[in-house]
Amino acid sequence: MSEIVTKTVICPKCRQQTNTDIRISANTREEPNIRKMIMDETIFRWKCPKCGFSTRFQHPFLYNDIENKFMVYYIPQVERQKVVDIKLEEQFSELKDIKKRIVPDINTLKEKIVIFEQGLDDMALELTKLAVSEIVSKDTGHNVYSGYFTEIDEEKNTVSFQFFVGGDKRSYIQSTRLDIYRRSMGIVKKHFPKVDQQLGFLNIGRQWAKESLDNYKKSRK
Numbered sequence: 199m200s201e202i203v204t205k206t207v208i209c210p211k212c213r214q215q216t217n218t219d220i221r222i223s224a225n226t227r228e229e230p231n232i233r234k235m236i237m238d239e240t241i242f243r244w245k246c247p248k249c250g251f252s253t254r255f256q257h258p259f260l261y262n263d264i265e266n267k268f269m270v271y272y273i274p275q276v277e278r279q280k281v282v283d284i285k286l287e288e289q290f291s292e293l294k295d296i297k298k299r300i301v302p303d304i305n306t307l308k309e310k311i312v313i314f315e316q317g318l319d320d321m322a323l324e325l326t327k328l329a330v331s332e333i334v335s336k337d338t339g340h341n342v343y344s345g346y347f348t349e350i351d352e353e354k355n356t357v358s359f360q361f362f363v364g365g366d367k368r369s370y371i372q373s374t375r376l377d378i379y380r381r382s383m384g385i386v387k388k389h390f391p392k393v394d395q396q397l398g399f400l401n402i403g404r405q406w407a408k409e410s411l412d413n414y415k416k417s418r419k
């Protein structure tokens with residue numbers, strides 16, 4: 199179920215108008231190499247057929263991994279916390295317990311793929327990431343611009359994130375004990391148990407983590 203639409207694109211360099219095929223959805227079963235095309239971002243490259251100018255071309259894309267039961271819908275700069283697409287969900291109505299996410303950027307699209315392929319819980323990871331990012335902010339004296347899950351090391355008992363810090367977005371790797379992730383899992387299981395049976399694609403990022411943690415703290419008072 200790979201979907202392609204044709205759009206008119208004007209080359210930013212030579213101003214030539216061309217019709218370009220844009221792939222707006224794909225599943226990993228029919229197109230196993232789609233994952234690689236996301237990870238190296240070739241799916242978001244556009245090349246002018248006239249002058250050869252090449253640039254990043256950001257367009258919506260729905261990534262569907264049937265084996266690992268998740269869908270990630272990349273909508274550039276999306277700010278909404280939830281997107282319900284009835285037509286789309288009717289196509290998958292026979293499938294239960296699918297994790298559905300919307301993401302605002304390509305790095306988060308990649309991050310969600312890595313998380314769900316490993317069977318990890320992105321909500322618990324976001325809560326953990328928020329806690330770790332506050333430590334990074336304190337340690338460096340700079341704001342954390344963004345952060346992404348990198349790995350879990352069972353032997354070392356750690357979970358690691360890569361943060362981009364300060365105005366120059368310097369890369370900063372920070373690990374924490376795996377217990378923090380496990381504790382976050384406990385919070386998620388207790389307070390957000392049925393999230394993935396809802397209709398709609400959810401934006402599970404920093405804003406979600408902040409709001410959820412606030413609600414959780416209030417509920418304990």
Ligand SMILES: [Zn+2]
Nearest residue numbers: 209212246249
């Ligand atoms: Zn051109």
